[in-house]
Amino acid sequence: MKKKLRGYLFGTACADALGRPVEHLTLKQIRETYGEQGILELAPESPWTDDTQLMLVLARSLLRGAELELPELMNKIAEELIFWLDEPDLGAGATTKGAALNLRDGIHWSNSGLNSKTCGSLMRVGILGFIFRNDPEKLIKAASISGRITHTHPAADAASVAGAYAVKLALDGVEPEEMFEPLLEVTQGISQEFTQALESSYKTAYSSIGDEEGLKKLGQGWYADETFALAYFCILRYPNDYKKAVQTAVNITGDSDSVASVAGGILGSRLGIEGIPVSWIEALKENEKMEEMVGPLLEKYFQLSGSKLRS
Numbered sequence: 001m002k003k004k005l006r007g008y009l010f011g012t013a014c015a016d017a018l019g020r021p022v023e024h025l026t027l028k029q030i031r032e033t034y035g036e037q038g039i040l041e042l043a044p045e046s047p048w049t050d051d052t053q054l055m056l057v058l059a060r061s062l063l064r065g066a067e068l069e070l071p072e073l074m075n076k077i078a079e080e081l082i083f084w085l086d087e088p089d090l091g092a093g094a095t096t097k098g099a100a101l102n103l104r105d106g107i108h109w110s111n112s113g114l115n116s117k118t119c120g121s122l123m124r125v126g127i128l129g130f131i132f133r134n135d136p137e138k139l140i141k142a143a144s145i146s147g148r149i150t151h152t153h154p155a156a157d158a159a160s161v162a163g164a165y166a167v168k169l170a171l172d173g174v175e176p177e178e179m180f181e182p183l184l185e186v187t188q189g190i191s192q193e194f195t196q197a198l199e200s201s202y203k204t205a206y207s208s209i210g211d212e213e214g215l216k217k218l219g220q221g222w223y224a225d226e227t228f229a230l231a232y233f234c235i236l237r238y239p240n241d242y243k244k245a246v247q248t249a250v251n252i253t254g255d256s257d258s259v260a261s262v263a264g265g266i267l268g269s270r271l272g273i274e275g276i277p278v279s280w281i282e283a284l285k286e287n288e289k290m291e292e293m294v295g296p297l298l299e300k301y302f303q304l305s306g307s308k309l310r311s
Contacts, residue, residue, distance in 0.1 A: 002298055003272040004171055008130055009290050009297075011242065011268015012055060012261045014280040017046040019250040019257030023091075026253040027212070038251035042283035050092040051261040054124040056293065057084045058146065062131050063296050066304060070141055077146050078109040096120040099150035113152040117193075119227035119258050121147035122159040126265040129167025130297070134305045139164055140186055151224070158187040158194035159224035163262060166232075170270035176232070176239045194225040201229035205236035211248050220254025227255060231263035235270075242267045242275040 022030045022039050030038045057080045065076040081100045095116040102112040125143050132139035140161055147160030165186050169179045180202050187194055197218070204214045218233055219226030231249060238245035245267055249260040268276060281287060 001171075001301065002294065003274065004269055005130060005298055005301070006273040006291075006294055007268035007271060007275060008126060008167060008265050009268075009293060010273060010276050010281050010284070010287070011271075012126060012265035013048045013052045013287075013290055014042060014276060014284055015246040015249065015260035015264025016048045016051045016257045017284055018042055018246060018280070019260040020047065020049050022250055023049070023256045023258075025256075027251060028253075030251055038247070040247055042280045044283050045285045046283050047285040048090070049257050050090040050096075051123040051258055053087065053090050054084070054092070054096065054120070055127055055261075055265075056289075057081060058124045059127045059293055059297060062127065063300055066131050066300055070138070070145060073142065074109050074145055074149065077149060078103050078112070081149065093118055093120050096150045103149075109149045113148045113150050115152050116150075117153035117155040117223045117225065118151065119156070119159065119221065119224040119255065119262075121149075121151040121156050122163045122224045122227055123258050123261055125160045125164040126167040126262070126269075127297075128164040129169075130171065130269070131301055131304065132164075133168045133171050133301070136165075136168065139168060144190075153224075154191035155193045155197075156224040158190035159228045161187050161190065162194070162198070162228050166266045167269045170266050173270075176235045176266075176270075179232075191225065194228070197225035197229040198232065201232045202236065205233045211237060215248070215252050221252065221259040222255050227258050227262060230254070230259045231266065234259070234263045235267050239267075240271070242271055243277055243280075 061077040061080045065073045082104045085100050095114045095118050098114055099112045128139055128143050143161045143164035144157055147157055162183050166179055204217055215230055218229045221227040221230045234245040234249045246260050246264050249263045250256040
């Protein structure tokens with residue numbers, strides 16, 4: 001589990017960092033800057049973005065209260081989001097900022113979210129799939145409620161549930177192809193937009209269409225349903241190749257870092273830390289900060305797993 005947790009954490013952060021320089025570029029501009037194959041490698045001291053930063057905010061909340069009932073845990077998450085407002089701005093979206101400001105102004109977390117379907121809630125929830133791996137009911141509820149603290153749109157809600165549950169499935173050893181039905185099941189009835197995006201991702205990945213055209217067909221990833229669809233397409237195409245899946249995810253016209261970090265977290269959970277290039281881990285700025293999270297999160301995971309087994 002330590003290898004898989006490190007795979008999730010570094011899988012998310014390295015993918016996020018690779019996408020960071022190209023997030024606001026078109027594919028044409030990426031190729032003009034980095035060559036015909038696009039951006040392929042992490043430069044030394046590559047920083048992550050708000051995607052990883054907010055995943056760590058959620059991780060710290062879980063360290064403070066994953067064992068609590070959901071309302072109490074959400075209080076911890078709300079507190080950490082308020083603390084986050086004082087951290088360096090790494091490019092967070094207006095929705096997450098606005099919701100955090102609502103929390104700071106005293107609005108309860110059940111009413112702090114905005115009706116946005118951008119991907120800010122999806123990009124941070126994968127860590128829930130690790131912590132609550134052995135308690136799927138709490139996992140699904142926590143992914144939904146913690147997502148709606150910032151993003152209340154049904155498409156964002158469904159994507160949050162799928163993003164966290166996909167990490168759980170990856171940890172369980174489920175092949176990406178076999179994730180499709182469970183993901184449909186846990187998100188059923190939340191958002192027709194998300195269901196259509198998930199189905200389109202699966203069908204497109206198993207069609208004869210090329211990667212570039214397939215990704216273009218699925219959208220640009222600014223909205224949560226598209227973000228998950230694009231990430232899932234990449235791991236379906238390259239289920240055993242973290243590096244290729246992430247390279248495919250970042251070289252798009254769209255939200256490169258978010259699509260990549262979602263795909264990278266899921267595949268990192270599946271393949272473990274061995275699946276991630278050592279050179280990328282070494283090139284990641286503040287990689288020691290990520291390493292410091294491993295022990296406490298692992299301890300919390302086993303604490304929860306033990307109490308679940310005893311119950």
